[in-house]
Amino acid sequence: MTVFQCILLGFLVVCAISVSFSKNLLNSILIYMSYSLVMSLIWVCLESPDLAITEAAVGAGVTSILFFATLKKIHAIQIEKEKGRDENE
Amino acid sequence: MSRLKPQEEYEKTMAFHFFRWLSGSKDPYVGEVEMKPQKEAEITESTILERMNESQMIRDKIYDVENNKKLILFHKIYVACAILFSIILAGLLLYTVSCLPRIGNAGNPANNEVPERYIEKGLEETGAVNIVTGMILDYRAFDTFGESNVLFIATITVLILLHEKKKKAVKLDDEDDRIYEPKNDVILQASAAILVPVIIIFGIYIILNGHLSPGGGFSGGAVIGAGLILYLNAFGFKKTERMFTEKTYKVVCCVALTFYCLAKSYSFFTGANHLESHIPLGKAGHILSSGLILPLNICVGLVVACTMYTFYVMFRKGDF
Secondary structure: OOOHHHHHHHHHHHHHHHHHHOOOOHHHHHHHHHHHHHHHHHHHHHOOOHHHHHHHHHHHHHHHHHHHHHHHHHOOOOOHHHHHHHHHO | OOOOHHHHHHHHOOHHHHHHHHOOOOEEEOOOOOOOOOOOOOOOHHHHHHHHHHHHHHHEEEEEEEEHHHHHHHHHHHHHHHHHHHHHHHHHHHHHHOOOOOOOOOOHHHHHHHHHHHHHHHHHHHHOOOOHHHHHHOOOOHHHHHHHHHHHHHHHHHHHHHOOOOOOOOOOOOOOOHOOOOOOOOHHHHHHHHHHHHHHHHHHHHHHOOOOOOOOOOHHHHHHHHHHHHHHHEEEEEHOOOOOOHHHHHHHHHHHHHHHHHHHHHHHHHHHHHOOOOOOOOOOOOOOOOOOOOHHHHHHHHHHHHHHHHHHHHHOOOOO
């Protein structure tokens, strides 16, 4: 169990660093999502399932969806926009 | 019984004068006021360039290093002070950490009488098998009430910031997300049709079993909100608007928060005055047990689910 937790903690550190070094905003949101998922697994290991459910639903689910919506609003997702235009025309 | 008055009679009443003053068409001191729409300030390329030049000029004047030897000295002192301050802060924090008691020590302040009482008498006093829920919705229910209110205020702020009035008919096609909807993605719709009921039932299960198993109002509400967002993404706004509008949000949130406030005020009042609360605790382990915790969980869950969904809708189109 300890080895598993160490691997998860290593994932956390890698995710946290790569979020800030990723050039593409979409990629950094995806990495942030995986960070929340790993965090919820760690909460389960720390015997607090209450927090794990909340982290999985809020951190990995709703927050990242809100980030996606914001990125779409500020036209940071270029491919999506062009695709939508093609469909429209 | 109220009846519509004719226009001439209505013009003599106080209400007419008041509303005329309110709308700004006539002021008692200034007289008739003519309303003119404000002209939009023209921004041409030359004015933008001018402004950029201005800021550059000001910057040149302020940071005129060649003629201002004091500035170089100031910068050096500034950097030195910043480094010194950071080192002092880090050292202070490390010193505080070194003063903390060791982890796992039996005599730590974390193991004092408060958690002892929560753990030993929690089941007996709150009737909740899940001690965490018993703590946050019975002993510390006031904090949870504040939490729900913070969420509600956050939604109101988002509404104020992102709300667009319907009167603005002229919208840029780019800004409106809805022109691409519904996309009728077969894979998304098929998977959503299977997943959404399961997700929402799971959320309801988490809320209703909050006092028996891990979970509670907040997590269950977040799960339900995520399910609603998935449904919205798959089937578009037209289908969700049949069941969830701005009015639904207002009614649900206000009723839930008011009920929470009244219920908790009652139990705090009786608790502070050592009165019998007359709320049966029930048998521990049953669904209908632990007094007020179940209805409070439902209230928190409703507020959170509605808030999550409203956040997403406001981000998507700025309106219901």
